Amino acid sequence: MLSRSLLSGLLALGQVLTVSARPHHNKHQKHDNSPQQYSPKLYSVGTEPQIDGLSSYTTSSSVTLNNGSSVLTLDFQSEVAGWPFLDVTAVDLSQGPVQVELKYSEEYNGLNSALADGPWLYSYGLMNSFRTETFNITKTGQIQSYFLQGGQRWMSVTLLTGGSVSIVAAGFEASVNIIEPEDLPGTFSSSNSTFDAVWGLGARAVQAACIDEGSQTSLWDISSEGAYIRGQYPAVTSKSTSDWNLYTLEFTTKIDTGGTGWKMVTGPSSGYGAYFILTSNTAGLASAALEPLPLNSLTIGYGFSIIQQALLPSANPETLDVNMTIHNDVWYRIKTVVTSDHWAVYVNDTLIANVDATPFQGAAQQVWGSGSLSAGSFGFGPWYSQAAWFRDVQLTAANGTVLYTNPLTSDVDGAAEDTLLEYAVHANPQSVCLDGPKRDRDAWIGDFAHTARSILVSSGRVDYIKSMIELEFTWSSVSGEGHNLVPIAASIGTDASHAFEWYTGIYGEADYEFFFMAVMGEYFAATNDTRLFTQYWDQATAFMAAAVDVFVDPNTHLATLNNVAANGGSGASFFTAQGETTGTAPTALFVKGLNLMTKIATVLGDTNSADSWSALSKTMTDAINLSTWTGSFYGVSPTNMGTSSVLATAFTIQAGVATDQSSTGSIQALAGSLLNIGYKDTSAAANSATTQLSPNTQGFLLEALFEAYLTLNISVDVVLPAIITLTSTYWPVMVNQNQYYTGASWEYTYPDGSPGIGLFTSLGHPWGGAPTYVYSNYLLGIRTEWNDDINQFEWVFDPVYEVASALSLTWIKGTVPLASGGSITASWEANIDGTYTSSVKVTGNNNIKVRDLTK
Ligand SMILES: *[C@@H]1O[C@H](CO)[C@@H](O)[C@H](O)[C@H]1NC(C)=O
Ligand SMILES: *[C@@H]1O[C@H](CO)[C@@H](O)[C@H](O)[C@H]1NC(C)=O
Ligand SMILES: *[C@@H]1O[C@H](CO)[C@@H](O)[C@H](O)[C@H]1NC(C)=O
Ligand SMILES: *[C@@H]1O[C@H](CO)[C@@H](O)[C@H](O)[C@H]1NC(C)=O
Ligand SMILES: *[C@@H]1O[C@H](CO)[C@@H](O)[C@H](O)[C@H]1NC(C)=O
Ligand SMILES: *[C@@H]1O[C@H](CO)[C@@H](O)[C@H](O)[C@H]1NC(C)=O
Ligand SMILES: *[C@@H]1O[C@H](CO)[C@@H](O)[C@H](O)[C@H]1NC(C)=O
Numbered sequence: 001m002l003s004r005s006l007l008s009g010l011l012a013l014g015q016v017l018t019v020s021a022r023p024h025h026n027k028h029q030k031h032d033n034s035p036q037q038y039s040p041k042l043y044s045v046g047t048e049p050q051i052d053g054l055s056s057y058t059t060s061s062s063v064t065l066n067n068g069s070s071v072l073t074l075d076f077q078s079e080v081a082g083w084p085f086l087d088v089t090a091v092d093l094s095q096g097p098v099q100v101e102l103k104y105s106e107e108y109n110g111l112n113s114a115l116a117d118g119p120w121l122y123s124y125g126l127m128n129s130f131r132t133e134t135f136n137i138t139k140t141g142q143i144q145s146y147f148l149q150g151g152q153r154w155m156s157v158t159l160l161t162g163g164s165v166s167i168v169a170a171g172f173e174a175s176v177n178i179i180e181p182e183d184l185p186g187t188f189s190s191s192n193s194t195f196d197a198v199w200g201l202g203a204r205a206v207q208a209a210c211i212d213e214g215s216q217t218s219l220w221d222i223s224s225e226g227a228y229i230r231g232q233y234p235a236v237t238s239k240s241t242s243d244w245n246l247y248t249l250e251f252t253t254k255i256d257t258g259g260t261g262w263k264m265v266t267g268p269s270s271g272y273g274a275y276f277i278l279t280s281n282t283a284g285l286a287s288a289a290l291e292p293l294p295l296n297s298l299t300i301g302y303g304f305s306i307i308q309q310a311l312l313p314s315a316n317p318e319t320l321d322v323n324m325t326i327h328n329d330v331w332y333r334i335k336t337v338v339t340s341d342h343w344a345v346y347v348n349d350t351l352i353a354n355v356d357a358t359p360f361q362g363a364a365q366q367v368w369g370s371g372s373l374s375a376g377s378f379g380f381g382p383w384y385s386q387a388a389w390f391r392d393v394q395l396t397a398a399n400g401t402v403l404y405t406n407p408l409t410s411d412v413d414g415a416a417e418d419t420l421l422e423y424a425v426h427a428n429p430q431s432v433c434l435d436g437p438k439r440d441r442d443a444w445i446g447d448f449a450h451t452a453r454s455i456l457v458s459s460g461r462v463d464y465i466k467s468m469i470e471l472e473f474t475w476s477s478v479s480g481e482g483h484n485l486v487p488i489a490a491s492i493g494t495d496a497s498h499a500f501e502w503y504t505g506i507y508g509e510a511d512y513e514f515f516f517m518a519v520m521g522e523y524f525a526a527t528n529d530t531r532l533f534t535q536y537w538d539q540a541t542a543f544m545a546a547a548v549d550v551f552v553d554p555n556t557h558l559a560t561l562n563n564v565a566a567n568g569g570s571g572a573s574f575f576t577a578q579g580e581t582t583g584t585a586p587t588a589l590f591v592k593g594l595n596l597m598t599k600i601a602t603v604l605g606d607t608n609s610a611d612s613w614s615a616l617s618k619t620m621t622d623a624i625n626l627s628t629w630t631g632s633f634y635g636v637s638p639t640n641m642g643t644s645s646v647l648a649t650a651f652t653i654q655a656g657v658a659t660d661q662s663s664t665g666s667i668q669a670l671a672g673s674l675l676n677i678g679y680k681d682t683s684a685a686a687n688s689a690t691t692q693l694s695p696n697t698q699g700f701l702l703e704a705l706f707e708a709y710l711t712l713n714i715s716v717d718v719v720l721p722a723i724i725t726l727t728s729t730y731w732p733v734m735v736n737q738n739q740y741y742t743g744a745s746w747e748y749t750y751p752d753g754s755p756g757i758g759l760f761t762s763l764g765h766p767w768g769g770a771p772t773y774v775y776s777n778y779l780l781g782i783r784t785e786w787n788d789d790i791n792q793f794e795w796v797f798d799p800v801y802e803v804a805s806a807l808s809l810t811w812i813k814g815t816v817p818l819a820s821g822g823s824i825t826a827s828w829e830a831n832i833d834g835t836y837t838s839s840v841k842v843t844g845n846n847n848i849k850v851r852d853l854t855k
């Protein structure tokens with residue numbers, strides 16, 4: 001967990017001066033073994049950020065920023081997370097207020113970009129939507145940000161004004177507990193330090209991305225005065241219905257700094273919508289990142305926000321002068337009337353703007369939006385650097401019916417909690433693993449397939465896996481569209497009581513449902529947790545029945561989205577099949593899920609489920625053979641047989657669908673998808689400098705290559721070229737480029753080995769960390785395998801020496817933690833005569849035996 005206590009005697013200044021008038025920060029619980037804070041390892045002071053020639057940082061490293069040296073660079077050397085702070089020992093206010101701008105970035109280049117490596121105006125994520133922020137320094141003492149920053153290696157502090165400021169300490173008060181890979185319960189070390197460093201990537205990523213219950217604090221402060229909301233991606237109510245059309249929104253607001261903002265006619269979780277920002281007549285904080293909006297103005301935009309950010313476009317906003325004076329610290333009643341083609345804004349009953357909405361029509365979107373300029377949800381969020389209070393919200397239909405009210409105050413017991421959950425800005429009620437600590441900060445269940453595996457061999461925090469499985473079942477709705485399916489990307493700031501309101505997102509990446517089967521099976525394989533599955537078995541079987549019903553075509557027996565579309569479901573796609581509505585990879589992934597779930601059912605004694613799932617597995621296996629095998633590789637889908645893909649190759653092997661001949665063919669076909677350092681998702685993807693290479697898809701392939709070699713009759717020469725490419729060329733780019741290095745695995749790369757969405761790339765993505773578990777399971781050689789004789793998963797020690805030897809690895813040692821306590825430690829070494837010396841032992845657990853297959 002975390003902590004963010006205010007040190008007594010020191011005043012925490014957020015983004016505003018009037019500290020005493022602001023609501024208090026929430027109090028946090030502290031986890032015993034959490035680091036208190038993360039301190040920089042290296043620093044420099046100069047006129048611009050620096051990457052080379054930095055000095056060692058110590059607690060006595062006091063620096064002074066002034067006109068001559070205005071930029072402090074702080075290097076934490078690897079991914080850290082928490083609430084940024086500065087300890088100010090001196091400030092020279094003789095030339096007026098002193099303001100500094102902080103920047104946060106995973107890669108170094110973010111420090112040279114105006115907005116650092118952000119912003120991320122897409123999900124609330126319980127962190128600052130922006131990666132830059134300004135502090136107004138009015139006195140000495142500690143300054144701490146209200147918002148946490150979820151993941152970065154770098155921070156800079158730039159003096160924006162005259163005067164000077166002396167800083168004696170800076171860093172992050174920890175929001176997650178990141179332990180160095182070598183100090184974890186699971187370890188890996190080998191004769192080649194590059195392999196060790198690559199193993200560490202997933203081990204660090206899962207620690208940065210998995211968050212303890214309550215550790216990421218709420219984004220709004222609710223008191224008897226109302227909700228105090230700082231400049232942030234607007235959070236919307238989860239209560240919208242399809243009736244919310246042609247309505248009037250009213251609320252009362254008081255500007256503390258800069259301005260106030262609200263969003264209307266948006267998608268159910270914000271996304272595309274109209275954004276209104278009203279500024280006061282008083283200048284807010286200085287900023288080098290974003291030009292402040294004009295004083296006393298109204299800005300109207302449409303999109304995720306009012307600025308362009310990577311992947312998420314916004315229409316160009318309009319800014320209008322407001323013909324009345326808007327003061328800080330004065331309450332105003334704002335009324336916005338939505339008609340079929342206009343948005344009219346009133347302040348205390350004075351019309352200040354009647355905006356023609358039709359120019360924004362081109363920007364309206366069905367996905368992540370209502371698709372309409374007069375319908376959808378609403379929410380609140382002032383713009384960058386602003387802060388305001390909000391209260392007394394009312395939504396009224398055109399016929400006068402009141403559709404919604406909320407005082408946004410804490411006056412009634414429990415009301416504040418309810419409001420925070422309703423707007424998904426509550427401190428995270430469940431322990432979950434995010435896709436990435438910086439973004440998206442959603443609990444994507446598909447990404448979690450890799451995350452769970454890396455946890456099992458490194459941090460050993462199986463409580464996160466249990467919590468994710470429980471979340472999926474407790475959020476699953478038992479009625480309505482998609483009932484008994486599970487959420488593919490739970491929002492972290494709310495709980496199951498609001499799950500159904502967010503259920504509109506059920507489709508999306510529909511094959512993430514299939515990954516959930518694999519998550520359950522692989523968790524069970526490593527833990528034998530019959531208790532958890534006994535508790536949730538009814539839900540698990542209902543989920544499986546729903547998945548079969550919704551996604552398996554009764555005629556072709558392939559996984560398909562046709563039923564979803566036929567039933568009016570929208571927005572569904574197969575992540576693993578490049579958007580095809582029927583595909584080889586999703587079908588094979590489904591088969592892998594069935595095979596694993598069959599094993600759980602077998603152990604639990606549910607023979608009906610086991611029989612029906614294994615029969616379906618066989619039927620779907622035959623269907624893949626019949627309709628997607630080209631004779632030389634598996635096509636992406638029956639209608640796209642000319643294209644081979646990494647995931648069709650990987651999942652047909654992992655599902656046991658591929659034969660000696662077909663696995664050999666599809667692995668060899670991958671050569672046609674090699675682009676410089678790694679494999680494109682498909683042979684049809686362009687050979688361009690900006691083609692994204694995915695460590696997620698290649699991670700599944702990496703394990704599949706070991707599985708093919710171990711379970712099929714194919715020579716090591718079939719799998720080696722791809723294994724060597726992945727382990728020796730592809731993954732090392734994440735460890736050997738200082739300007740990008742975070743010590744954690746990445747989301748994407750470009751073919752030149754740089755991050756694959758530029759500055760926007762998450763460089764803390766567990767989905768890019770498969771080598772962590774593949775190296776532990778196959779190179780160190782500790783893993784579980786199903787034993788048909790005893791109908792149980794059991795531990796084996798079985799290093800794949802032929803591959804290790806081809807990778808020039810001469811020894812490996814390491815430990816895998818056990819969910820039921822203790823661990824398995826093993827080591828092996830190649831002798832000069834070609835034989836191997838090895839050992840394996842279980843410590844701290846009398847119930848677990850390991851079958852030593854090296855003997
Ligand atoms: C910094 O110093 C330069 C001259 O060295 C001067 O022109 C400039 O105005 C100063 N800037 C500030 C913010 O004091
Ligand atoms: C008024 O409008 C709302 C929202 O469209 C609708 O649900 C309600 O039935 C209407 N009431 C009347 C009396 O027409
Ligand atoms: C910054 O602090 C100064 C006092 O040093 C104060 O006058 C000014 O209003 C503050 N600015 C903001 C935007 O809070
Ligand atoms: C502001 O302009 C609107 C028309 O756009 C007018 O109705 C209103 O009276 C004006 N308000 C003031 C205070 O002048
Ligand atoms: C606007 O209305 C609020 C009440 O809704 C009132 O408190 C405030 O004084 C009014 N402001 C002005 C400038 O009239
Ligand atoms: C497809 O099925 C046939 C007949 O069972 C079998 O001989 C062949 O090996 C299978 N091929 C693949 C690629 O699975
Ligand atoms: C394995 O493959 C080799 C070479 O293709 C073949 O000679 C051998 O018979 C196969 N073994 C089995 C058990 O199928």
Ligand SMILES: *[C@@H]1O[C@H](CO)[C@@H](O)[C@H](O)[C@H]1NC(C)=O
Nearest residue numbers: 192194195727728729732808
């Ligand atoms: C260690 O592995 C890396 C990446 O595969 C390789 O480039 C390097 O040559 C290896 N070093 C040794 C000593 O084998």
Ligand SMILES: *[C@@H]1O[C@H](CO)[C@@H](O)[C@H](O)[C@H]1NC(C)=O
Nearest residue numbers: 525526528784792793794795
């Ligand atoms: C699961 O339990 C069985 C028997 O209780 C045991 O033999 C086996 O080693 C266990 N497997 C794992 C992976 O813990």
